[in-house]
Amino acid sequence: xxxxxxxxxxxxxxxxxxxxxxxxxxxxxxxxxxxxxxxxxxxxxxxxxxxxxxxxxxxxxxxxxxxxxxxxxxxxxxxxxxxxxxxxxxxxxxxxxxxxxxxxxxxxxxxxxxxxxxxxxxxxxxxxxxxxxxxxxxxxxxxxxxxxxxxxxxxxxxxxxxxxxxxxxxxxxxxxxxxxxxxxxxxxxxxxxxxxxxxxxxxxxxxxxxxxxxxxxxxxxxxxxxxxxxxxxxxxxxxxxxxxxxxxxxxxxxxxxxxxxxxxxxxxxxxxxxxxxxxxxxxxxxxxxxxxxxxxxxxxxxxxxxxxxxxxxxxxxxxxxxxxxxxxxxxxxxxxxxxxxxxxxxxxxxxxxxxxxxxxxxxxxxxxxxxxxxxxxxxxxxxxxxxxxxxxxxxxxxxxxxxxxxxxxxxxxxxxxxxxxxxxxxxxxxxxxxxxxxxxxxxxxxxxxxxxxxxxxxxxxxxxxxxxxxxxxxxxxxxxxxxxxxxxxxxxxxxxxxxxxxxxxxxxxxxxxxxxxxxxxxxxxxxxxxxxxxxxxxxxxxxxxxxxxxxx
Amino acid sequence: xxxxxxxxxxxxxxxxxxxxxxxxxxxxxxxxxxxxxxxxxxxxxxxxxxxxxxxxxxxxxxxxxxxxxxxxxxxxxxxxxxxxxxxxxxxxxxxxxxxxxxxxxxxxxxxxxxxxxxxxxxxxxxxxxxxxxxxxxxxxxxxxxxxxxxxxxxxxxxxxxx
Numbered sequence: 001x002x003x004x005x006x007x008x009x010x011x012x013x014x015x016x017x018x019x020x021x022x023x024x025x026x027x028x029x030x031x032x033x034x035x036x037x038x039x040x041x042x043x044x045x046x047x048x049x050x051x052x053x054x055x056x057x058x059x060x061x062x063x064x065x066x067x068x069x070x071x072x073x074x075x076x077x078x079x080x081x082x083x084x085x086x087x088x089x090x091x092x093x094x095x096x097x098x099x100x101x102x103x104x105x106x107x108x109x110x111x112x113x114x115x116x117x118x119x120x121x122x123x124x125x126x127x128x129x130x131x132x133x134x135x136x137x138x139x140x141x142x143x144x145x146x147x148x149x150x151x152x153x154x155x156x157x158x159x160x161x162x163x164x165x166x167x168x169x170x171x172x173x174x175x176x177x178x179x180x181x182x183x184x185x186x187x188x189x190x191x192x193x194x195x196x197x198x199x200x201x202x203x204x205x206x207x208x209x210x211x212x213x214x215x216x217x218x219x220x221x222x223x224x225x226x227x228x229x230x231x232x233x234x235x236x237x238x239x240x241x242x243x244x245x246x247x248x249x250x251x252x253x254x255x256x257x258x259x260x261x262x263x264x265x266x267x268x269x270x271x272x273x274x275x276x277x278x279x280x281x282x283x284x285x286x287x288x289x290x291x292x293x294x295x296x297x298x299x300x301x302x303x304x305x306x307x308x309x310x311x312x313x314x315x316x317x318x319x320x321x322x323x324x325x326x327x328x329x330x331x332x333x334x335x336x337x338x339x340x341x342x343x344x345x346x347x348x349x350x351x352x353x354x355x356x357x358x359x360x361x362x363x364x365x366x367x368x369x370x371x372x373x374x375x376x377x378x379x380x381x382x383x384x385x386x387x388x389x390x391x392x393x394x395x396x397x398x399x400x401x402x403x404x405x406x407x408x409x410x411x412x413x414x415x416x417x418x419x420x421x422x423x424x425x426x427x428x429x430x431x432x433x434x435x436x437x438x439x440x441x442x443x444x445x446x447x448x449x450x451x452x453x454x455x456x457x458x459x460x461x462x463x464x465x466x467x468x469x470x471x472x473x474x475x476x477x478x479x480x481x482x483x484x485x486x487x488x489x490x491x492x493x494x495x496x497x498x499x500x501x502x503x504x505x506x507x508x509x510x511x512x513x514x515x516x517x518x519x520x521x522x523x524x525x526x527x528x529x530x531x532x533x534x535x536x537x538x539x540x541x542x543x544x545x546x547x548x549x550x551x552x
Numbered sequence: 553x554x555x556x557x558x559x560x561x562x563x564x565x566x567x568x569x570x571x572x573x574x575x576x577x578x579x580x581x582x583x584x585x586x587x588x589x590x591x592x593x594x595x596x597x598x599x600x601x602x603x604x605x606x607x608x609x610x611x612x613x614x615x616x617x618x619x620x621x622x623x624x625x626x627x628x629x630x631x632x633x634x635x636x637x638x639x640x641x642x643x644x645x646x647x648x649x650x651x652x653x654x655x656x657x658x659x660x661x662x663x664x665x666x667x668x669x670x671x672x673x674x675x676x677x678x679x680x681x682x683x684x685x686x687x688x689x690x691x692x693x694x695x696x697x698x699x700x701x702x703x704x705x706x707x708x709x710x711x712x713x714x
Contacts, residue, residue: 005711007695007707007710007711008707010694010695011693011694011695011697014692014693014694014695015693018662018692022662035660038631038632038660038662039662042662121632121634151697151707151708152697152698154697155666155693155696155697156697156698157637157665157666157667157669157670157696157698157700158634158637158638158641158666158670158700159634159637160634160637160666161631161632161633161634161637161663162634235638238634238635238637238638239610239635239638239639243607243632243633243635273646277645277646280698280699282708283708283709283712285711285712286708286711286712289711
């Protein structure tokens with residue numbers, strides 16, 4: 001993991017001091033709420049329906065037990081004893097008091113954390129594969145590059161007042177777990193024919209009211225030139241992105257309006273010029289320094305499969321069920337990647353209590369080389385667990401309510417905060433997620449249904465990623481009432497696609513039935529071993545429409 | 553409104569001319585439109601010439617005429633409109649402009665360090681921003697992560713030197 005040196009620490013401290021001054025000016029009335037708004041938004045502080053909300057960055061989703069304990073401490077001391085993991089690998093606190101926020105930021109700084117650029121029209125927290133450094137299908141660990149991007153994009157003097165927010169995702173594996181094609185910039189780590197490391201760059205993906213997939217604008221950017229290339233893209237966006245209409249200000253609209261060819265031409269011209277006039281090339285020593293922080297932990301030389309693990313799988317059905325969904329293959333023999341579900345049946349997706357946070361910190365220290373990951377699907381991951389420890393870990397997770405065997409299944413729902421918290425929402429998302437989760441409470445049934453990603457957004461801004469849900473649910477407002485629209489067939493992996501809308505929306509009393517009807521229709525028509533997504537791809541929407549709306 | 557130039561209050565000796573106004577022999581700032589439609593007249597004038605660029609008017613338009621101007625004003629129509637940050641950096645880095653580069657419009661104190669970093673050396677500010685406030689704000693962050701137009705060494709360079 002990356003550790004701050006004195007330079008990183010100095011920057012974060014300066015920012016905390018600055019924000020403390022700004023909050024003091026606001027509290028004393030020297031600046032108005034309007035003047036305060038851009039300042040708080042540079043520090044992750046939103047004004048929500050009922051209170052301020054503070055979003056804390058977890059850069060590329062990687063953190064350790066010391067940091068997790070601090071997140072727990074903050075939940076206990078300054079909030080209501082819990083936190084909420086988001087779809088951008090961040091954590092949010094829903095009830096901080098304004099005068100205490102500088103203290104929260106000060107406390108975070110003691111463990112090398114902050115809330116810088118988690119809001120506002122700037123380059124946001126860089127996201128990545130939650131299995132980075134552990135996945136079996138990985139080419140190289142993308143996190144060193146995420147860290148270089150984090151540093152370059154922090155307090156960038158030229159790109160802090162962009163037309164709109166800007167999200168970058170980086171992956172280093174064949175299977176895309178970071179949804180890079182629905183980001184403003186998606187970068188895929190790759191090797192060229194000479195075995196050199198570089199990045200394939202996609203630009204202009206995004207969800208929101210106009211979902212679009214990123215367009216590939218460069219096959220290979222050599223690794224040392226990554227930042228120079230990103231700077232070129234950012235300058236083109238900063239100068240040419242639309243500023244006349246909030247809803248057309250993302251880079252995806254620019255790329256759509258001028259076309260990928262013209263975008264490539266503009267970016268290439270900037271890139272050439274940046275290289276000519278003082279390139280932003282990182283020195284090899286600095287690249288090596290950062291790579292070194294992400295060297296793999298000292299894995300023990302183990303057999304591919306641990307015999308005691310295999311025995312437990314045969315002997316304990318509950319454990320076997322959990323292992324089937326919540327464990328992923330690790331690159332090191334004898335190790336496994338463990339997913340902790342923050343989706344207990346009927347509970348709020350992504351919420352975690354301070355007590356659970358402390359427990360996860362202890363378990364990470366004991367079983368996972370002190371590493372924790374936050375996932376964009378609002379769960380947590382312990383990336384490096386010995387197979388021989390899995391049974392014991394599972395028991396301890398079960399005690400904490402963190403072992404629901406539902407990763408990737410019907411009740412592993414992504415939901416935005418919705419109308420319970422958010423002043424943009426049309427409809428509630430969380431109660432619907434809870435109701436659907438309860439409807440599919442029977443785990444055997446969920447396992448029988450198989451992989452199913454249900455994603456719920458309370459409004460068109462699509463924070464719940466409904467466009468890329470196998471079943472996507474969008475909250476809409478109809479004459480002041482909450483309604484929900486269903487789309488099918490979306491996906492956010494390397495075969496990213498946007499789901500198609502089924503038909504008229506459902507009210508809050510019938511939406512869960514409708515989801516169940518969709519699932520039952522799939523069960524009735526699937527072929528052997530065919531997943532929900534594959535079946536929708538094969539049969540299209542018609543059978544589902546017929547089941548929901550009948551034939552006319 | 554006050555003018556802060558290189559960190560101190562300064563008198564504004566420039567006249568902002570609108571597009572129809574007859575020009576005097578005083579130092580005068582004109583719009584891009586006027587520059588483009590009266591280039592020859594303005595070039596033969598025997599007094600300092602300044603240029604106003606609004607957001608949306610890229611300095612690319614005057615790339616070949618940089619030497620004609622003793623002052624370039626970049627306007628921020630709203631603090632959220634960050635186009636002029638790129639314009640400033642391009643003027644300094646790409647086109648080699650070395651004279652006064654002034655920020656006008658909606659300039660917030662919290663933005664002064666970023667503006668300074670991309671090459672602004674003069675600022676039209678409201679009365680709450682004094683040279684003392686300017687000095688405090690412009691050195692808020694003691695380290696920087698990225699090279700820009702100012703003399704600051706980014707931390708990756710400092711790390712390598714250590």
